Amino acid sequence: MLEAVLVVVTALFVTAAPVLWLRFLERSNPRWFADGLREAARVQGIRFSPRRPYSRSAVGVSGDLSVRVESRQRRTIEGENEYWLDLCVSVAGLRIPQRLEFSAERGTGDDVLTGDTVFDDLVEVRGEASIVLALLDRGLRQRMSEFVRLGGRLRGGRLEFCAPATFSQGEIARAVGATLRLARELSSAAGGGICERLARNAVSDPHPSVRLWNLLQLQEQFAGTPEAGEASRADLGDPSPWVRLSAARFLRDEGHGALEGLTRDRGVPEQAAAEAVALLAARCPPERAGPVLLTVLKTRTGEARRQAIQELGRLRHPPALGPLIVLLERADPRTAAAAASALGSLGDAKAEPALVKAVETDERELRLAAARALGSLGNVRSVEPLLALLQRRLDAESRQGIREAIGAIQSRLAGAEAGQLSLATSAPGSGWLSLAAPTAGQGDLSLADPGPE
Structure with missing residues (x-):
């Protein structure tokens, strides 16, 4: 118990x-x-x-x-x-x-x-977001x-x-x-309103990403205020390329110098440099943008260079012809394809031999870009190599691109209607182009009369 x-x-x-x-x-x-x-x-x-x-x-x-x-x-x-x-x-x-x-x-x-x-x-x-970023210094x-x-x-x-x-x-x-x-x-209201706090953080915060996000929020929500302009001008000299890019984008003409600096600085990430190239080409007159883009073409690689190639083609900057042909022949397939497209925009027939050679490549992206460019600037000499390519086992998109290039070339020939070009032969192993009869179907080939044997 x-x-x-x-x-x-x-x-x-x-x-x-x-x-x-x-x-x-x-x-x-x-x-x-x-x-x-x-x-x-x-x-x-x-x-x-x-x-x-x-x-x-x-x-x-x-x-x-x-x-x-x-x-x-x-x-x-x-x-x-x-x-x-x-x-x-x-x-x-x-x-x-x-x-x-x-x-x-x-x-x-x-x-x-x-x-x-x-x-x-x-x-x-x-x-x-604007309140959070403004308050959280x-x-x-x-x-x-x-x-x-x-x-x-x-x-x-x-x-x-x-x-x-x-x-x-x-x-x-x-x-x-x-x-x-x-x-x-x-x-506390001692730090000022949301706009003032965003501006202060955009300039003074020790973290680059915090400065960037405060600046972007300031530019979006308070675009017309003096604080947005002053903070953006101060940030043109920011150590972060992304902050400088955002400031230059907002300030437009005032930011041209910063954009040029971003394109020249090899330490700037490719994506930021590429955006700076695009902004510079869109906002500056061609006579100012062209030389800068050519410098980018020669000094940078990757996305920034490809963006410069695209902008040179869009601006139709004649001095770019030689450098673009060099890139077409020597650069990686993706960059070479961009160069082919830009050459097509330039429309200079001097690029035709290099484009004919490029269209014969095994790289599909480059082949398509070169075919489209030949459709823009090629003449009768380009058609026979293009027709020969159709005999190869190519993918459907490449075959379609080559056909469209041939059609574009023939439509530019005097007296030719779309689809009238034909391959003429007079002896085994030789050939030249002739015009099919106007009643021939689009894309038909005709043989020239070889004459009496």
Whole structure:
């Protein structure tokens, strides 16, 4: 009987021990919570409402912000009688942006990114992009990161977090102070309006991507403001080529010098240099753009060079003929195909021999581009090689492209109608072109009369 009683008593002790210890800890140190509240009230200027001596919560105000502090009991393992005490602080205010939310990153992919990758990987932010980017300068991003690491979040205009209590001196005052400082920063108008903040971040933030995204948002939302122009002019000298490109794009004529610099700088990424080439060719007169594009042709590779090739063809810049023929003959197939297209736009018959040679290549993209170019500038000498190509086993698109090139050439010949060119022969192994009868079907071939043998 005694053993049974001991077992029951032991079980009750094991079950109740964590709760008893928690209550003992709280009641054996009753001043921890009260002293912490008094220190927070003194340092932060909080007026707490009266509370019962052993109440584990307190509500107060600091200026236009409401504050709530509580010690909350939490079971550490579901189903176990083990508990911990969390210190929870929340601060709310009407001037905290009500539609702004942030919490620990959950990887949903629908949050607003700031361009600060370390911050974006840690904190998930939701709200209007211009407000988010304007508010979240470097200092605020750092404090938000620290707040989120404590388990904090902002939702519905209320900052709140819960963390395990350590019962250390000044713990409550520090937690309340950090939350209040963050709330005051979020609700402060001292930094100016959205436009002013975007402009400041676009010029001064240490992260290039943050500067870029603030500048883009400023240019989009506040295009007609002095701040947008001033920030863009300042960013023409930014270390980041993407920021310089965005500034030059926005400033139009004022940005020509920056665009030329982007095309010359070998350290600029290909995509940025290619966009600078396109903008320069579109905005500058041909006599200014042409020499710059020729320099790009000779000094860069990849996307920027191909963009310059395309623009030279569009501008029909005659001095580009020689360099384009060289690229057609020596460059990689993709670049050579771009050169073939540009030569077709130039329309100079001097490119015909190189194009005839290119159309015989095994590279499909280059073959098609050369055929189209011959359709634009080729003459009767190009047709026989094109007809010979039709006898090879080519893909359907190549055969169609060659037929269209032949049709385009014949339509330019004096007195010829589309589809009238034919292959004439007078002796084995020789041949020349003649015109089929006007009644012949489009694309028909006819043989010239060889005469009496």
